Amino acid sequence: AFQPxxxxxxxxxxxxxxxxxxxxxxxxxxxADWEQEKQRFLARVKKEPRASDYDRALAARLEQLTFERxxxxxxxxxxxxxLTAKGWIPYVGHVAMVFFKDGQPWVVEAIPGKxxxxxxxxxxxxxxxxxVWHGRIRGLTDAQRVHxxxxxxxxxxxxxxFWNFNLGDEGGFYCSKLVWYAxxxxxxxxxxxxxxxxxFFWYSPKQMFRSRHIQVLYSPGDYGTASVESPSSTxxxxxxxxxxxSLEGMRCDVRFAxxxxxxxxxxxxxxxxSCCCRFGGGxxxxxxxxxSR
Numbered sequence: 001a002f003q004p005x006x007x008x009x010x011x012x013x014x015x016x017x018x019x020x021x022x023x024x025x026x027x028x029x030x031x032a033d034w035e036q037e038k039q040r041f042l043a044r045v046k047k048e049p050r051a052s053d054y055d056r057a058l059a060a061r062l063e064q065l066t067f068e069r070x071x072x073x074x075x076x077x078x079x080x081x082x083l084t085a086k087g088w089i090p091y092v093g094h095v096a097m098v099f100f101k102d103g104q105p106w107v108v109e110a111i112p113g114k115x116x117x118x119x120x121x122x123x124x125x126x127x128x129x130x131x132v133w134h135g136r137i138r139g140l141t142d143a144q145r146v147h148x149x150x151x152x153x154x155x156x157x158x159x160x161x162f163w164n165f166n167l168g169d170e171g172g173f174y175c176s177k178l179v180w181y182a183x184x185x186x187x188x189x190x191x192x193x194x195x196x197x198x199x200f201f202w203y204s205p206k207q208m209f210r211s212r213h214i215q216v217l218y219s220p221g222d223y224g225t226a227s228v229e230s231p232s233s234t235x236x237x238x239x240x241x242x243x244x245x246s247l248e249g250m251r252c253d254v255r256f257a258x259x260x261x262x263x264x265x266x267x268x269x270x271x272x273x274s275c276c277c278r279f280g281g282g283x284x285x286x287x288x289x290x291x292s293r
Contacts, residue, residue: 001134001217002098002105002120005145007179009133009205009223011093031067038062041163054198058165061200074204093130095175095205096123097182099149108152110173115158133209134218140187147186152178168197176205189213 045051045059096109098120105120124132140148161172167180180191180203188195191211192203208214209223 002100003136003145004099004142005137005140005148005183006098006217007135007137007208007214008096008098008107009093009135009209010096010127010130011133011223034067034070037163038065054166058200074202093205095179095208097149097152097179099153108149108156108178110158110160110175110178112160114160115152115155115173115178117153117156131220132218133216133220133223135209135214135216137183137189137191138213138215139189144187148182151182151185162202165199165202166197167199167203174202176203176208179208 042059042063045055048055051059094109094111096107099106099108099117101117101119106117107120107123108115108117118126137145137148155170155173155178158170159172160174162174164172164174164177167177167184170181173181181197183189183191184195184197191208191213193212206223209216
């Protein structure tokens with residue numbers, strides 16, 4: 001059912017993916033990597049004597065931005081009934097675009113390193129057992145779809161730059177920026193209805209998923225909540241969350257993620273709350289304490 005320019009959102013079933021395409025599995029490691037990238041970006045702006053007023057204003061804002069605040073804004077974007085335990089609940093992941101080569105589906109995407117193209121079947125193998133959502137841009141002509149793909153492929157091997165906030169800058173791309181840019185160049189449509197490309201914050205895959213310009217064609221479940229189940233599956237009801245005793249031997253962050261993943265109760269909020277109180281807060285120093293007061 002693919003058409004050129006279709007969008008794919010893969011997501012690991014039990015890991016938070018903050019900005020790259022593969023999770024590290026630990027909140028502490030993700031935070032350290034993010035802080036390192038932030039300081040590298042700030043140093044580059046400060047050392048550039050010809051930096052624009054926009055770049056300097058951007059750096060001034062980011063200098064005050066903490067990873068926790070970034071996490072809250074970038075992966076939050078919460079809808080009614082959604083919640084986050086800020087660390088191991090999956091919210092957003094990656095986004096890629098479909099095109100065809102010799103009649104077979106391929107994918108173009110920005111991943112850490114560069115923009116690349118890869119056969120769809122190989123892409124699926126790399127993704128392992130991740131879930132994949134499938135969407136399509138509304139209202140495009142066939143010519144615009146082809147043009148959109150061509151714009152993305154034109155930047156194959158362009159460096160991956162998560163800290164490149166200008167959505168119109170061709171110097172570097174992150175995953176959702178590449179799709180936003182390609183569509184805007186091909187049709188003049190801004191997925192977030194903001195044609196101004198210079199931003200002071202990232203445009204996330206989750207924001208894209210919720211764009212009014214996107215038609216979701218296949219969904220394995222709610223993209224924004226902690227659990228993903230096919231529409232035909234049923235939950236096993238329980239009066240209260242139950243926990244596997246084997247979790248006790250794991251690291252605190254892994255215990256928490258596994259607890260939420262395996263919790264079987266129709267009340268997701270209660271499940272996360274219980275896992276947090278059992279494995280978060282003081283029991284795990286790097287875990288935010290989300291227990292009710």
